[in-house]
Amino acid sequence: MKSFEHMSPTSVQEAVKMLSVGNARVIAGGTDLLGIMKDGLLPTDRVVDLKAIPGLDKIREESGELRIGALARIGDLASSALVQQKAPALAAAAFAVASPQIRNAGTLGGNLAQKVRCWYYRDADRADCYKRNGSYCYAIFGQSELHALFDGAACFAVTPSDTAIALSALAARIVVAGPKGEREVGVDDFFIGPAVDYMREVALAADEIIVDVRIPSTWSAQPSVFLKAAPRKAIDFARGSVGAAVIGSPVIQKARISLGAVAPTPKRATASEAFLEGKRLDAATIAKAAELATEGAKPLANNAYKIRLTQGLVRQALTRLAS
């Protein structure tokens, strides 16, 4: 690993100032950044450690919303009684992340802003990958088991975050701090696809950090679930995942379904959501909604299995919400 400067700001403003210089990176749990630095995937001259900033790890209820500081550890989210009660899908997604050791170090902010796990991007020999400022995607004619069914554009890597899928289903807003103060971004606008910018996964400028995640009262305390499928039960990234939340029982007024590991961003199953409105969750409705979830999928050579996998996850998720 190359040498770098380590800085420990004690306030958000100080951190933002430190980030405005050169190749500065944010570190919190470090579970993703250290691997990236070792592999030389992102040039890093300065590491700004957020852990010394007080108050950024609070999980609390404010103004009727569930609010979670960006430094809240994944493990704390999984075991928090408040999160389990107000956002069951988020607690389940947090529990599905990696291993106990990683959950105890990794933070919510870091989980949202992590880089993709495409095996070509992470391979030191593939320096001309788009995400490494190159001009080629190896997945298109290569091994594409991990890659996107939807919205691939030059790059076909998928979003690796489990918590992002749950937060997308819960209509969360992300609070971002930068030199001009704070701004709030809806979770669906926070994640950006390669058609907008293949070098970034999230709408964060170099000198911006995530400070808070807010789940609105409309969706907190509603029934919600998160399911994940991966070859290993632990320490693995999703091959398919679904976050789902519904308002209204037994007749659904509104539903939010978000799919993971099938697109570069959390993919809202908008056709399924629209279909479910005003319906009861019986077997036929659930089957149709699951089928609609993958409408428009365009698999590459090796990832068509994700269609059936994702449909199965949606069916299971809705069946759980029905009971």
Place this chain on the structure above:
Amino acid sequence: MNEVQRQASIDTQPAETDAVSRRSLVTGGLAAVGAVAVGVAALGRAANVAAAQQPLAKQVVSADPTLCVGCLACEVNCSTWHASVGRSAEPRIRILATPAVALRTEVASYLPTRAGFSPATCKQCPTPWCLPNCPTDGLRIDPATGNRYINEAECIACGKCEVDCPVEWQGTWARNGGAKISSKRVVYDPALNVYAKCDLCIGREGGPVCVERCPVNLAIQSGYIKSANLCLELVASTEEQWKKLV
């Protein structure tokens, strides 16, 4: 001279010296038809006559939809390169969703489900209809290559070029769920409030970036896929070719 400087020199090049623009068409056109009345309409007609007499572009991007897998690399690269030299990031080449188009076996054996895409861009019309009614010197013909291009620094986004463009997108755009913001091959960029169209990456070493970086092209060039032609390639711009372009 670096890439950005080279582009800046193209943008600041005065129209009347070298490049063909409406101004030179009107002057030349008036002489050609011997017009005496100098009304606006007469100027326009004179320019239209002159437009038909312009030299052809040397080259044009030709696409083969039976080889396209809709990866959008051409759109993304077009956008990224133009933005990197300070121009509109609106892709000038678009992948159209054309479900009827089948993939050629050589490609379908790798990616059977990714059929139904057609790349399309400005056809560099032999008679550049977009050019004569541009009220500024925004639309030009590069004297060296014959490229019809927009000098975005001069564009006032009046939309006349889009109205005059004779070529519509034959289908919906594959990206953004098919939402189109322009009906013609000259596209509006709301971010910069200018119009953009394929300029064949004017001034770029290595030629059009879409052709250079098309993954299917690279697979064909490396022998991975057998094909006599490329998915995107540069061909001579002629009247005959114009009719064949997607």
